Structures are given as C-alpha cells and as structure tokens.
Amino acid sequence: MNTLISEPVAKKVTFDADNMWVDFADGRKLGVPLAYFPRLLHAKSKQRKNYIISGGGTGLHWEEIDEDICVQALMQGIGDRTGPSK
Numbered sequence: 001m002n003t004l005i006s007e008p009v010a011k012k013v014t015f016d017a018d019n020m021w022v023d024f025a026d027g028r029k030l031g032v033p034l035a036y037f038p039r040l041l042h043a044k045s046k047q048r049k050n051y052i053i054s055g056g057g058t059g060l061h062w063e064e065i066d067e068d069i070c071v072q073a074l075m076q077g078i079g080d081r082t083g084p085s086k
Contacts, residue, residue, distance in 0.1 A: 006026070007058060008071050009056065011023050011025050013051055019032060020034055022074060037067065037079060039062070039066065043065050
C-alpha cells in the first residue's frame with residue numbers, strides 16, 4: 001500500500017473580524033481564531049494584510065508585528081507559544 005501525505009502549502013491569507021483564513025494549494029481552507037495569535041489579534045487591518053508566504057508555502061510571516069507561523073502547526077491546531085513580554 002502506498003500512501004502519499006503531502007505537506008500543506010499556503011497560497012493566501014485573509015481575515016474577518018474574529019478569524020484568520022488560510023487557503024491551501026490543494027483547495028482546503030482553514031479558519032483559525034485570531035485569539036490564538038495575540039499579535040495578529042491586536043494588529044491593525046493594514047498590518048495583517050502585509051504578510052509574506054515563506055518556505056514555498058510552509059510559513060507565514062508578518063515583519064511589522066514580528067509574527068511567524070508554521071503552516072504545519074496551524075493544521076495541528078497549535079497557536080502562539082510565546083510567553084508574555086516582560
């Protein structure tokens with residue numbers, strides 16, 4: 001038996017009032033609550049839209065708010081793991 005499991009590849013990111021939506025190359029779309037990522041939750045709309053898809057679709061990066069998200073971690077339901085600033 002041969003099973004092909006491919007790594008998710010992000011193609012586009014959009015936002016609504018409460019969620020980040022990630023469109024994938026294979027047609028899937030994932031909604032993630034902004035509450036999982038406080039930097040994105042508190043960012044202005046213009047800052048949220050200023051992202052880079054990195055690693056051929058395996059990472060998401062927002063330079064201005066210093067946010068990096070691994071697409072594989074999103075698929076596993078993992079949110080921000082950084083501790084609060086001191």
